[in-house]
Amino acid sequence: MNKSILTAVVGAAAFAGLGAAAASAATLDDVKAKGFVQCGVSTGLAGFSAPNDAGDWTGLDVDLCRGVAAAIFGDPKAVKFSPLSAKERFTALQSGEIDVLSRNTTWTMSRDTELGLNFAGVNYYDGQGFMVRKSLGVNSALQLSGASVCVQTGTTTELNLTDYFKANNMTYNPVVFEKLEEVNSAYDANRCDVYTTDQSGLYSIRLGLSAPDDHMVLPEIISKEPLGPAVRQGDDQWFSIVKWVHYAMLNAEEMGITKANVDEMVTSTDPNVMRLLGKEGTFGEAIGIGNDWAYNVIKQVGNYGEIFEANVGASTPLGIARGVNALWSKGGLQYAPPIR
Amino acid sequence: MANSSDAAAGVADSGRVSLIYDPKVRSYFFQALTVIVVVYILYTGVTNAVDNLARAGIASGFGFFGDRAGFDIGQTLIHYTNDSTYFTAFMVGLTNTLLVAAIGIFFATIIGFVVGLARLSKNYLVQKLATVYVETLRNIPLLLQLLFWYKAVLAVLPSPRGAHALFGDSVFLNNRGLYLPRAIGEEGSGLVWIALLVGLAMWVVIGMWSRKRQMETGQQFPVFLTGLGLTIALPLIAFIITGAPFVVDYARLEGFNMVGGRVIQPEFMALILGISLYTASFIAEIVRAGILAVSHGQTEAAFALGLRPNHTSRLVIVPQAMRVIIPPLTSQYLNLTKNSSLAVAIGYPDLVAVFGGTVLNQTGQAVEVISITMLVYLTISLLTSSFMNWFNSRVALVER
Numbered sequence: 001m002n003k004s005i006l007t008a009v010v011g012a013a014a015f016a017g018l019g020a021a022a023a024s025a026a027t028l029d030d031v032k033a034k035g036f037v038q039c040g041v042s043t044g045l046a047g048f049s050a051p052n053d054a055g056d057w058t059g060l061d062v063d064l065c066r067g068v069a070a071a072i073f074g075d076p077k078a079v080k081f082s083p084l085s086a087k088e089r090f091t092a093l094q095s096g097e098i099d100v101l102s103r104n105t106t107w108t109m110s111r112d113t114e115l116g117l118n119f120a121g122v123n124y125y126d127g128q129g130f131m132v133r134k135s136l137g138v139n140s141a142l143q144l145s146g147a148s149v150c151v152q153t154g155t156t157t158e159l160n161l162t163d164y165f166k167a168n169n170m171t172y173n174p175v176v177f178e179k180l181e182e183v184n185s186a187y188d189a190n191r192c193d194v195y196t197t198d199q200s201g202l203y204s205i206r207l208g209l210s211a212p213d214d215h216m217v218l219p220e221i222i223s224k225e226p227l228g229p230a231v232r233q234g235d236d237q238w239f240s241i242v243k244w245v246h247y248a249m250l251n252a253e254e255m256g257i258t259k260a261n262v263d264e265m266v267t268s269t270d271p272n273v274m275r276l277l278g279k280e281g282t283f284g285e286a287i288g289i290g291n292d293w294a295y296n297v298i299k300q301v302g303n304y305g306e307i308f309e310a311n312v313g314a315s316t317p318l319g320i321a322r323g324v325n326a327l328w329s330k331g332g333l334q335y336a337p338p339i340r
Numbered sequence: 341m342a343n344s345s346d347a348a349a350g351v352a353d354s355g356r357v358s359l360i361y362d363p364k365v366r367s368y369f370f371q372a373l374t375v376i377v378v379v380y381i382l383y384t385g386v387t388n389a390v391d392n393l394a395r396a397g398i399a400s401g402f403g404f405f406g407d408r409a410g411f412d413i414g415q416t417l418i419h420y421t422n423d424s425t426y427f428t429a430f431m432v433g434l435t436n437t438l439l440v441a442a443i444g445i446f447f448a449t450i451i452g453f454v455v456g457l458a459r460l461s462k463n464y465l466v467q468k469l470a471t472v473y474v475e476t477l478r479n480i481p482l483l484l485q486l487l488f489w490y491k492a493v494l495a496v497l498p499s500p501r502g503a504h505a506l507f508g509d510s511v512f513l514n515n516r517g518l519y520l521p522r523a524i525g526e527e528g529s530g531l532v533w534i535a536l537l538v539g540l541a542m543w544v545v546i547g548m549w550s551r552k553r554q555m556e557t558g559q560q561f562p563v564f565l566t567g568l569g570l571t572i573a574l575p576l577i578a579f580i581i582t583g584a585p586f587v588v589d590y591a592r593l594e595g596f597n598m599v600g601g602r603v604i605q606p607e608f609m610a611l612i613l614g615i616s617l618y619t620a621s622f623i624a625e626i627v628r629a630g631i632l633a634v635s636h637g638q639t640e641a642a643f644a645l646g647l648r649p650n651h652t653s654r655l656v657i658v659p660q661a662m663r664v665i666i667p668p669l670t671s672q673y674l675n676l677t678k679n680s681s682l683a684v685a686i687g688y689p690d691l692v693a694v695f696g697g698t699v700l701n702q703t704g705q706a707v708e709v710i711s712i713t714m715l716v717y718l719t720i721s722l723l724t725s726s727f728m729n730w731f732n733s734r735v736a737l738v739e740r
Contacts, residue, residue, distance in 0.1 A: 087697055091706045094396060115704040116397035136596070146595040148516060153693065154701025158411050162422045173597065174412045175607075177687045178697055186687065189495040190515055191606070193596045233397040 027099055027231070027238035028072070028288050036078045039065035040098035043083040043180055046204040047312040047320075048104050048124075057081045061102040063307040064123055064229050066300070067245045068100060071284075071293040076300040085179050087154040090115050093232060100242055102229040104198065106156045111230070120243035122228040123304075125324045125333050127221035128160050129199035131206060134216050136193060141220040145170035150183050150192035152176075157197050160223040184208060198225050203318050240287045248294040250336035251276055252303035254327055259302040262295060275339050283339055294339075304334065389707060404703045405430070411698055413689045415605055426699055433694030434716060440611055440690060441677040441720070447616035448676060449669075452623025459628050470624065478621035483682055485618055490610035490686040497606075500598050512591050512598060515606060519591035522602040528582035535578035536571065543567030607688035611680065619676045623669060630665035631657065662735045670728035674721045681717070691716060 031037055041049035041061055049059040057079075066076035082098050093101045094116060104126075105111075107119040130141050138144065141164070151158050153176050165172050175192050177183045187195040188209050195202065202217045209215060229246070231239050252258075255273055257265045266277055274280040277298075278291035285291060301307065305327075312320045326332025359365050393400045405427040412422050417435040420428050458470035477485070497515040505512055512519040525532075543563075550561035579585075591601030634657050642652040683690040684697060691713060700709040 087701050090701070090704055094398060094706075111704070113397075114399040116393075144596075146597055146599070148597060153697045158698065159702070162410060162412050166422065172412070174414050175687055176414065176689065176693065176698065178684055178693070182685070182687065185491065186495075189491070190499050191495060234395065 027235045028241065031072060031099055035073070036080050037065060037069045037072065037100065038082060038098045039068075039079050040082050040084045040089055040092050040101040040103050041065070042103045043085060045104060045180065045201055046207055047200070047316065047318045048204065049081075049083075049102070058311065060124060060307060060311045061104060061227075061229070063301050063311065064102045064242075064246060065100060067249060067297045068242055070296040070300040071241065071245050071248075072289050074290070074292075074296045074300075085154075086152050087178055090117065093117065093230060096232070099238070100229055100231055104201065104227045105230055106198075107226045107228050107230075108156060116233045117230045118233050118239050119228045119230050120239060121246045122226040122333075123246055124200065124227040126198040126200050126225040126227050128157055128196060128223040128225055129202050129221055130218040131187075131195040131202045131215055132193060132218060133190075134214055139218070141218045141222065142168060142170075144172065144194055146172070147193040148173045148175055148191070149194045149196055150175050150177070150187045151196055152180055152183050153178050155197070156223070156225065161196050164222045180205075198227070200312065200318075200320060203320060204312075207317050237288055241289065244287065244339075245293075245297055246304075247336035248276065248297050248339070249302070249304040249307065250327070250334055251339060252294070252298045253305040254329060254336070257298055257303060259298060259300075259306055262298045266295065272338070281340075393707065398704065400705060400708065402708055404705060404708075407703075409699070409702075411702065413694055414687075415608065415689055426703065429699055430691075430695050430712075433689065433691035436689055436694070437677075437680055437683075437691040438720070440608070440615070440680045440683065440688070443612055444615045444619065444676050444680065445673050447612065448619040448623055448672070451616060451620035452672075453627050455620060455624035456627025456631070459624060460631060474621045474624050476621075477617055478625075482614060482618050482679055483685060486610060486614040486682055486686055489613045490606065493613075494606040494610055500593060500596070510590055512601075514598070516597055516603075517606050518604040518609060519598050520602045520604070521591070522589045522600075523586040524589050526585045526587065528585040531582050532575050532578045532585070535574040539567075539571035539574040542570050542574075546570075605688075607683070607686050610686055611683050611688050615676055615679055615682075619672055619679075622672050622675075626665055626668045626672065627661075630661035630663075633664045634660045659735065660737070663732075663737055666728060666732040666735060670725055670732070673724055673728065677720055677724060678717060 039062075041057060041059075044050045045059070047059055049057060049061040052058045062081070065079050065081070069078040070076045072078070082092060084092050084098075084101075084103060089101055089103055089105065090111070092098050100120075101117075102123075104124070106126075107122060111117050112119060130144065132138050132144075145165075149161060149172050151161055151174060158174075158176070161172075161174070172194075175186060177186060183195070183197075184205055186192060195205065197205070199217060199221060206212050206215050206217070229242055231242055252262075255265075255270075255276065257273065257276070262277070265273055266279065268274065268277075271280060275283065277295045278284055278293065282291055284293040287293075290296075302310070305322075308322065308325065309315060312318045314321065322330075322332060324333045326334065328335040390400065406425055408422075409424055409426050409429045410422050411429075413420060413429065413432050415436060416432045417439060418428070418431055420432045455470045455473055458466050459474065461467045461470070495515055497513060500512075500514045500516055510521050543566075546561070546566055547563050550563045554560055589600045591598040591603070638656055638660065639652055642656045647655065680690060681692040684693045687693070696709060696713045700706055703709070
């Protein structure tokens with residue numbers, strides 16, 4: 001009889017737990033209450049999200065999360081990072097384990113609809129490429145028929161690869177791993193002839209191989225990979241915050257506001273600058289945060305051009321040119337709606 | 341008087357206890373209550389999940405099974421292309437898992453029995469070697485062993501261009517796999533397979549006949565040798581009559597990789613090596629325990645009856661040891677099957693990697709995919725254990 005009572009009590013407790021899990025509050029309120037942003041990143045992709053020598057996370061995707069934290073708390077360190085494999089990332093976001101997924105994730109229609117996600121813009125325009133050993137003597141992806149290809153599971157890469165080989169009537173042997181490090185070490189151990197992922201990723205991974213100079217990235221780009229941060233559907237306020245933090249960084253670059261000169265620019269009389277830096281209007285209040293939100297983002301993290309150069313740009317080991325990621329006014333694709 | 345009648349109210353005139361105090365009724369009541377609570381919790385859990393998925397805008401249902409998969413898999417036992425459905429991809433993962441489980445169980449059992457017997461050997465060296473084997477392999481986590489075989493042993497093999505050729509260019513070993521020659525059947529090759537089946541069937545029939553005859557007359561018949569002879573001779577005769585209808589397809593280097601022949605991928609080899617050697621160390625201990633459980637008196641009694649040592653062990657010791665061995669052996673088989681899901685760490689396309697990995701991610705339907713995967717493992721395990729229970733009831737001691 002005691003056992004039955006115990007069962008009933010446990011049952012009631014479990015029910016209460018389920019009931020509580022069913023209710024969901026606004027993400028911004030949750031974030032403010034716990035005092036930090038929980039940000040989903042990769043398990044280590046240099047330039048985009050990887051821990052540095054001191055153990056701090058750095059990268060283009062990481063800086064977006066730091067920007068969100070700066071906008072809300074005025075403190076770019078108010079972020080906790082969850083390293084996620086490609087396979088885990090969407091479930092982690094859907095289940096509320098993370099607040100924002102900033103993990104070199106491709107924006108596709110099915111992810112935008114069926115997975116219940118919203119993509120808050122594109123912080124890196126990428127495309128899928130191939131990396132091979134120079135010793136193979138290959139100089140085009142069209143010569144890869146019969147090759148063994150290393151690829152990470154649960155990515156758009158896996159599907160593009162299939163489509164590309166099929167369209168060009170070539171055969172290949174896929175070797176699929178769940179974690180990025182496993183793919184890297186398998187390729188490094190010559191388990192595969194070819195490594196395929198987003199081209200930016202290939203440059204980043206090449207640096208970590210035992211002999212980077214023995215490998216080359218083939219010129220072909222076989223897909224469109226717009227990478228951007230994603231949030232859950234059904235919380236428009238949070239969606240707006242992430243989206244506008246990204247746009248604020250782009251607008252700042254366009255207006256020439258940098259980490260260094262933002263304190264001088266505060267006194268600017270240009271109405272565009274005044275609106276961005278919170279001297280005019282109540283744009284911050286409209287999304288539930290302080291009006292100096294964009295000032296904090298620029299002051300503590302930087303504008304888009306700055307974070308690009310610092311993490312993946314010409315001065316870094318990755319040495320990626322701005323290319324299509326330049327501002328629209330400089331011939332690229334990066335374009336932000338105006339703040340007004 | 342009134343008080344005493346009140347106190348006795350629980351006891352009816354006929355002497356029966358009130359329902360509230362009837363232990364049988366009480367236990368039924370609380371059991372029913374427990375069932376209701378459990379069902380309610382499950383119901384709430386499921387409806388909650390469905391509601392939450394709908395509210396979060398996440399697609400649900402099993403409709404995705406019929407959609408085009410659109411990705412390739414490295415090792416397929418059944419016909420599969422990237423145009424196949426997710427259901428076919430699921431079947432590929434399932435058959436790959438079953439293959440690993442079946443082959444793993446086969447090797448683990450053989451190695452386990454050999455090592456278990458070796459631990460009881462009177463030869464000092466053999467016995468110590470077996471002890472070292474058991475104590476080393478069962479005390480290192482399986483995942484580490486898999487990574488060892490995959491990364492430390494197989495990955496350091498030469499690349500295809502510098503492959504080890506064994507048996508005069510017919511077998512190749514390199515870091516892309518083990519390449520074996522493959523016999524391709526031409527016209528008339530069906531007869532050879534039929535002859536093989538007939539040989540096996542005759543082996544079984546002879547076995548039954550000899551058993552019956554021995555029961556009746558006490559005469560013995562060399563079943564094993566006759567059966568083996570038939571199984572080899574019949575297909576051989578068919579092979580010669582039909583004029584050797586096979587061509588052998590050897591692996592050869594072409595482009596990046598070796599083509600032709602039959603390839604056993606390093607992921608598969610590492611997984612089989614890892615799980616069979618690991619599980620064998622547990623089976624060895626089970627076998628040893630089973631044999632030690634048969635008291636020495638049994639051996640002495642058998643000798644006293646005039647049985648020879650090999651008959652003693654085959655007819656007296658082993659049958660009794662099996663009664664002790666089978667139940668824990670079943671658990672080891674189940675463990676091996678479930679451990680095969682560690683394949684995901686070394687890139688072998690088993691059920692968890694293909695279905696719980698790629699399919700889950702491409703469809704995004706985590707709840708459906710994970711529950712199906714769990715259900716499949718549960719089913720495989722229950723089938724294995726019911727087979728072993730049946731086998732156990734056959735070898736169990738029949739007491740009169």
